[in-house]
Every structure is written in structure tokens, then in C-alpha cells.
Amino acid sequence: MTGLVRQLRPVAGLFLSGSRAMLIAGVLLSVATALCGIALLGLSGWFITATGIAGLSAATALAFDVFVPSAGIRFLALARTASRYGERLTTHDATLAVLAALRERLFRGWAQPGAARDLVKRPARLLFRLTLDIDALDSLYLRVIVPIIGACAVALAAGVVLGLMQPLPGLSAAGFLILAGAGLPAAAAVAARRPARRRAHGLEVLRSRAIDLVSGQTEWIMAGRLAARQDGLAAADRYLSESDDALNRIEVRTGAGFAVAGALLLAGTLVAVALLAESGTIGAPVAALGLLVTLAAMEPFAALRRGAVELGRTLIAAGRIAPRLASPLEAAGPVAPPAGVAARLEDVTVRYPGAARPALDAITLTIGEGERIALIGASGAGKSTLLGLLAGEVAPQAGQVARRAATLLTQRTELFQDTLRDNLRLADPRADDARLIEALDAAGLRDDTEALPNGLDTRLGEGGHGLSGGQARRLAFARLLLRPTPLWLLDEPTEGLDGMTARDVLARLGGSAGDRTIVVATHIRREAEAAERLVIMDRGTIAAIIARGEPGFQAALATLRPD
Numbered sequence: 193m194t195g196l197v198r199q200l201r202p203v204a205g206l207f208l209s210g211s212r213a214m215l216i217a218g219v220l221l222s223v224a225t226a227l228c229g230i231a232l233l234g235l236s237g238w239f240i241t242a243t244g245i246a247g248l249s250a251a252t253a254l255a256f257d258v259f260v261p262s263a264g265i266r267f268l269a270l271a272r273t274a275s276r277y278g279e280r281l282t283t284h285d286a287t288l289a290v291l292a293a294l295r296e297r298l299f300r301g302w303a304q305p306g307a308a309r310d311l312v313k314r315p316a317r318l319l320f321r322l323t324l325d326i327d328a329l330d331s332l333y334l335r336v337i338v339p340i341i342g343a344c345a346v347a348l349a350a351g352v353v354l355g356l357m358q359p360l361p362g363l364s365a366a367g368f369l370i371l372a373g374a375g376l377p378a379a380a381a382v383a384a385r386r387p388a389r390r391r392a393h394g395l396e397v398l399r400s401r402a403i404d405l406v407s408g409q410t411e412w413i414m415a416g417r418l419a420a421r422q423d424g425l426a427a428a429d430r431y432l433s434e435s436d437d438a439l440n441r442i443e444v445r446t447g448a449g450f451a452v453a454g455a456l457l458l459a460g461t462l463v464a465v466a467l468l469a470e471s472g473t474i475g476a477p478v479a480a481l482g483l484l485v486t487l488a489a490m491e492p493f494a495a496l497r498r499g500a501v502e503l504g505r506t507l508i509a510a511g512r513i514a515p516r517l518a519s520p521l522e523a524a525g526p527v528a529p530p531a532g533v534a535a536r537l538e539d540v541t542v543r544y545p546g547a548a549r550p551a552l553d554a555i556t557l558t559i560g561e562g563e564r565i566a567l568i569g570a571s572g573a574g575k576s577t578l579l580g581l582l583a584g585e586v587a588p589q590a591g592q593v594a595r596r597a598a599t600l601l602t603q604r605t606e607l608f609q610d611t612l613r614d615n616l617r618l619a620d621p622r623a624d625d626a627r628l629i630e631a632l633d634a635a636g637l638r639d640d641t642e643a644l645p646n647g648l649d650t651r652l653g654e655g656g657h658g659l660s661g662g663q664a665r666r667l668a669f670a671r672l673l674l675r676p677t678p679l680w681l682l683d684e685p686t687e688g689l690d691g692m693t694a695r696d697v698l699a700r701l702g703g704s705a706g707d708r709t710i711v712v713a714t715h716i717r718r719e720a721e722a723a724e725r726l727v728i729m730d731r732g733t734i735a736a737i738i739a740r741g742e743p744g745f746q747a748a749l750a751t752l753r754p755d
């Protein structure tokens with residue numbers, strides 16, 4: 193039980209802190225709907241019976257007031273429709289607002305240094321966290337909390353109505369309603385825990401295997417393993433069907449339980465009101481009212497059935513999402529360095545999880561504003577890690593990092609199946625076409641774009657399909673120009689380009705940088721030639737820093753790979 197509370201607390205906290213007023217309004221409207229429902233049925237039963245009896249003689253027929261009860265019935269019918277409408281609107285609005293806030297929280301959590309790296313290793317899982325798991329949480333409020341409160345209110349109202357006739361039947365009916373009405377869903381929730389867990393797991397496996405099979409078809413065929421993969425997919429499907437089957441059985445059994453409990457309650461009430469009517473304590477119309485109120489009182493509990501069966505899945509989702517919600521988010525933005533400094537690292541150590549030695553070991557480095565720096569050193573020396581640190585993508589385990597806002601340009605250009613315009617606008621969503629063309633011009637891609645029949649509206653394929661490697665790199669460079677950050681971090685920006693294109697890109701980079709600070713990590717001489725200082729890295733430490741004009745500068749450049 194305490195585990196359950198711990199699991200639900202972060203998610204419940206988000207529900208309560210988000211739109212508390214709306215959530216409470218939703219619950220109140222649901223209670224009003226349920227109460228109007230039983231009042232409507234009870235009053236209608238009373239009215240029909242009373243009218244029938246009054247019609248037996250002319251005197252009573254004339255004296256009987258049909259207007260007040262029929263106005264009451266009309267009022268209750270309208271009130272029930274209005275409160276049901278309001279309830280649907282409020283509860284769904286509040287839930288969707290909470291889920292939207294939850295998605296944002298999760299995205300922010302995964303944007304923390306290092307957090308996304310773990311999930312990117314399992315992209316299918318990342319997708320499930322953002323879709324299925326979040327969607328599963330909507331049933332917590334809509335199908336569990338709201339119906340429970342509504343059903344309890346109805347049980348109390350039914351108890352009061354019967355209790356006014358005679359306390360014992362009232363107490364017994366309310367007690368039975370709460371015991372059977374809440375007990376059956378509780379039993380269903382306990383029984384559904386295991387199959388719900390199996391279903392959630394099965395769905396993940398099925399989707400991952402389906403994606404694997406489709407994306408790796410050629411490789412599976414060449415390795416002669418396609419049939420085995422198909423068998424694996426079929427096995428996952430069977431596993432999922434079995435758990436679906438088990439959940440359906442539980443839901444049907446619970447439904448049958450409600451039918452039996454409802455019939456028992458009705459039979460008991462029938463006997464009680466018959467005895468009361470017999471003894472003259474109540475009249476026939478009141479007896480009809482009591483009977484119909486009891487009939488209606490079981491219905492809200494039956495609505496809990498679905499939420500109870502889904503509760504297992506909801507709890508798994510809450511448990512998976514909770515750790516990301518519990519971790520504190522990074523303070524807004526990086527720590528700013530003093531004036532005239534673009535970045536300052538003091539005794540900074542970075543160690544990747546499971547690594548034997550740190551990728552950066554107590555590094556101290558100050559980079560002045562407007563400086564051009566090249567990080568050089570053997571593969572694995574820590575250059576990319578240092579750039580990641582300056583970009584805020586890698587978190588230090590020790591030491592202080594102060595830096596200005598930075599943009600990191602790596603060899604990998606993330607391009608999406610979208611128009612050229614929207615691919616560029618990722619860098620600045622407010623940029624107009626004139627500004628995009630200006631950036632393309634500076635990146636040396638304007639002529640190529642204008643030669644395309646659809647210009648900026650040209651759709652790129654997945655991963656930038658339709659552009660050459662050089663064009664994709666220039667597009668990444670155009671994006672860099674659209675981001676107004678004072679610090680540019682370039683990780684081997686021209687690797688893989690032919691000499692002429694590479695020099696053109698470098699010249700344009702230098703020309704457009706203005707007074708920005710540039711830090712480039714490189715093995716290639718042409719990329720380090722414009723640097724004012726060379727930072728030579730060796731196994732996670734800074735072995736030397738040599739400024740242009742100092743002895744050893746040219747010799748260090750000469751160690752780099754020529755074009």
C-alpha cells in the first residue's frame with residue numbers, strides 16, 4: 193500500500209498542482225450528475241405510481257397536483273444533461289491539461305545532460321513513455337477517482353432516502369452498496385494487476401519486434417533469419433492476446449458480479465419496502481421511489497469496472513514516469529561567466545557511467561570572448577566531451593562550468609522529413625523567408641535552393657534524403673547562422689567533405705562568425721589553421737596550450753591531417 197502511494201504521489205501531485213479547481217469542479221459535477229440521475233428515476237417512479245393510484249377515483253384525480261412533480265422531473269432531466277455535459281467538458285479539459293504539462297515535464301527531464309543518452313539506446317521505449325504511458329494516466333482521474341466519488345455520493349443518497357423510510361433498510365442498503373460496489377472493482381483491480389503488467393510488457397515487445405522486422409528486413413533475409421524473426425513477432429502477438437483474454441475475462445466476471453449484487457440489493461429492497469408498505473409506514477408511491485432509487489444506485493459502481501481493470505496498467509505507467517518527475521530540473525540556463533569571458537572551466541571532471549577512467553580529468557580552461565580555439569589530440573582524448581560540456585549536453589561530476597549560450601555543430605546533421613523551410617526554422621521558428629535565404633546565401637546553398645522547382649517548399653526525405661553530404665553540412669551551417677548564440681562549438685565541421693567544399697565552408701564560417709567565440713575540435717589541419725590558440729588534449733587532460741606565434745604552434749599544426 194505504501195509502495196502504491198509512493199508510486200502515485202508524483203503523478204497525483206502533478207494533477208493537483210496543475211488544475212486543482214477544474215479537477216474539483218469535475219468531481220462535483222459528476223456527483224451532481226449521479227444524484228440527478230437517481231433523483232430522476234426515483235421521482236419518476238413515485239409520480240407514475242401516485243398518478244395511477246390518484247386516477248382510481250374522480251375526487252383524488254382532480255385533487256392530485258401533476259404540475260409540481262412533472263416540473264421536478266423536467267428540471268432533473270435538464271439538470272442531469274447540463275451537469276453531464278459540464279462534467280465531460282471539465283474532467284477531460286483538466287486531464288488533457290495535466291497530460292500536456294506532464295509531456296512537457298518529461299521532455300525537459302530527458303533534455304537534462306546524459307538523460308536522453310540512456311533512452312536513445314532504446315528508442316521504442318522512449319516512444320512508449322511519451323505515448324502509451326502518459327495516455328494510461330488519464331484513466332486515473334477519469335475512470336477511477338471521479339467515478340469512485342460519484343458512486344459513494346450516490347450510495348449515501350440512496351441510504352438517506354431509504355433511511356428516511358426506516359433506518360435499518362437505509363443503513364443496510366448503503367453498507368451493501370459500498371461493500372459490494374467498491375469490493376468488486378477492488379477485487380478486479382487486484383486480479384488484473386498481473387495480466388495488465390503482462391499486457392503492457394507484451395505491447396512494448398510486439399511493437400519493438402515489428403519495428404525491427406520492418407526496418408531490418410533486408411539484413412534478416414540476407415542472414416536467413418527472417419522466418420525466426422516472424423516467429424518471434426507471432427509469439428509476442430500470442431503473449432499479448434493471452435493477457436488481453438485474461439483482462440477481458442476479469443471484466444466480464446466483474447460485470448456478472450455486479451449483476452448478481454444488483455439483483456440481490458433489489459430483491460432485498462423489494463422485500464423491505466413491501467413490508468413497510470404492508471405495515472402502512474409508507475405508501476405505494478414511496479415504495480416505488482425507494483425501489484427505483486436502489487436500482488439506479490448500483491449503476492455508478494458498475495462504471496468503475498473499466499477503471500479497475502485498467503488500474504494495473506495505470507500504476508505501471510505512473511511507476512515508470514515517476515522517477516523522471518521526481519528528479520529536480522536544472523536551473524534555468526547555464527551559469528554566466530564574467531565579462532570578456534565566453535566560457536570558464538575550473539577543475540572539471542566528467543566520467544561516463546561504467547567508464548574505467550574519466551573522459552575529462554580536472555580540466556581548467558578559460559576561453560575569452562571572440563577567441564578562436566582549436567582542440568586537438570588523439571582519438572578519445574576528450575575533445576568531443578569538452579564540446580559537449582560547453583554545450584551543456586554533458587554534465588560534470590566535479591568542478592565549475594560557466595559559459596555563454598552555445599550552439600554545437602557536429603558531423604551528424606539532424607534533418608527531418610519536412611520542407612527545407614521547416615528544417616531551417618528549427619533553429620529560429622520566427623525567421624521569415626528573407627532571413628532563411630540570407631542564411632542559405634552565407635552557407636553557400638542559395639543557388640542550389642533557387643534551382644529547386646519548389647525552392648524552400650522542397651520536401652526532404654527521411655534523414656535529409658535528396659541532399660548531398662556537402663549540401664546537408666551547408667544546411668546545418670545555415671541553421672547555425674540562424675541561432676543567435678555568442679559561442680559556436682564545431683566538432684570536425686568539414687570531415688568527409690572534399691577539400692574545395694571544406695575550405696569554402698570554413699571561409700564562410702569564419703566570415704559569418706563576426707565577434708562570436710569559436711571552439712573547434714579537430715584532427716584536420718585546415719580546421720585548426722584559423723585558431724588563435726591550440727589546446728592539445730591527451731587522455732582527458734590538457735597537455736599544452738599554444739598561442740599563435742609561440743614556439744611549437746606550427747609544429748603542432750603540422751601533426752594534424754592535411755586535406
Ligand SMILES: Nc1ncnc2c1ncn2[C@@H]1O[C@H](COP(=O)(O)OP(=O)(O)OP(=O)(O)O)[C@@H](O)[C@H]1O
Binds near residue numbers: 545
Ligand atoms: N557516451 C559515452 N559513453 C561512454 N564513454 C564515452 C562516451 N563518449 C565518449 N566516451 C569515452 O570518453 C573518452 C573521450 O571521448 P571523446 O569522444 O570526448 O574523445 P575525442 O577526443 O572527441 O575523440 P574523437 O577524436 O575520436 O572524436 C573516450 O575514452 C570515449 O571512449
